[in-house]
Amino acid sequence: MIRAVLLDLLGVVYDGDVQIAGAAAAMERLRGTGLPLRFVSNTTRSSRDAIIAQLAGLGIEVEDEELQTPARAAVKWLRKHGRRPHLLVHPDLEVEFSGVEGGSDKAVVVGDAGEAFDYASLNRAFRELIAGADFLALATNRTFKDADGLLSLDTGAFVAALEFASGRSPVVLGKPSPEFFHSALAGLNCPPADAVMVGDDAESDVAGALRAGLGAALLVRTGKYRAGDETRFDPAPTAVVDDLAAATDWIISRAAA
Numbered sequence: 001m002i003r004a005v006l007l008d009l010l011g012v013v014y015d016g017d018v019q020i021a022g023a024a025a026a027m028e029r030l031r032g033t034g035l036p037l038r039f040v041s042n043t044t045r046s047s048r049d050a051i052i053a054q055l056a057g058l059g060i061e062v063e064d065e066e067l068q069t070p071a072r073a074a075v076k077w078l079r080k081h082g083r084r085p086h087l088l089v090h091p092d093l094e095v096e097f098s099g100v101e102g103g104s105d106k107a108v109v110v111g112d113a114g115e116a117f118d119y120a121s122l123n124r125a126f127r128e129l130i131a132g133a134d135f136l137a138l139a140t141n142r143t144f145k146d147a148d149g150l151l152s153l154d155t156g157a158f159v160a161a162l163e164f165a166s167g168r169s170p171v172v173l174g175k176p177s178p179e180f181f182h183s184a185l186a187g188l189n190c191p192p193a194d195a196v197m198v199g200d201d202a203e204s205d206v207a208g209a210l211r212a213g214l215g216a217a218l219l220v221r222t223g224k225y226r227a228g229d230e231t232r233f234d235p236a237p238t239a240v241v242d243d244l245a246a247a248t249d250w251i252i253s254r255a256a257a
Helices: 023-032 048-057 070-081 091-097 119-130 155-166 178-185 202-211 244-255
Strands: 004-007 037-040 084-088 106-110 134-137 143-145 151-153 195-199 216-220 239-241
Touching: 004 178, 023 037, 023 244, 037 178, 070 084, 070 091, 070 106, 070 134, 070 178, 084 091, 084 119, 106 119, 106 155, 119 155, 134 155, 178 195, 178 202, 195 202, 195 244, 202 216, 216 244, 239 244
Parallel strands: 004 037, 004 195, 084 106, 106 134, 195 216, 216 239
Antiparallel strands: 143 151
16 A cells, blocks of 8 residues: 655756656646655755755745755754754755754764865864764765766765764765655654655665665656666665656556555
8 A cells, every 4th residue: 555655856856957857747646646745855955945946946836844854854863962063065055054053062964065075174074073073974875967967976975985084984864764764754644664765866765765664666767867777776676667757657556556
């Protein structure tokens, strides 16, 4: 039984500033079934407000409570543990951490900092880690599809560098963390086994969702997908489909069964 749908955004719903063909119509079809939707994005270059505004500009309405981001998870973690953030994130994301003060202890928070990744910023983060700061990774994705249509380095490479140098393992807050998927389902009265995930990243979206106990995970051939991705990670996708429209057909046919 399918009782909830989790959707990635970048590479599934939009690419850059362009809606992927048929994505908005597919989402409307999903909403028409009455199935609750949650959007689970590892995007860490934009604030929540910016993501919601970008979607609205594409004609796609998403409510704040429907959007699950690593930055929101990080703020909750920092407040729960009483830590002050040492940020190594994109400048556009810093607003998400406004007002998070914590105590005297720090936590290094690493996201996709883009051009802000340089030796000096990485070394400052490294020094905080070896001085005892906690280590939070907003995500560990290897690559993302950049504005020029090609793959670019994502957060994972820089997290791995800091992990290697410091000998410290991070707390991963975004996908593929099981807690991230479970948090997205919180309040929906839906056990993970009754949820389906749709993503373009065979590792973080699909294998991550299945390892978190979701009943199904669909890999779309849009966004960062490259031929053969479905065979590179374990568990393998429940199904590989062309795009969100095809994923919607798959979901609706089984939700009604």
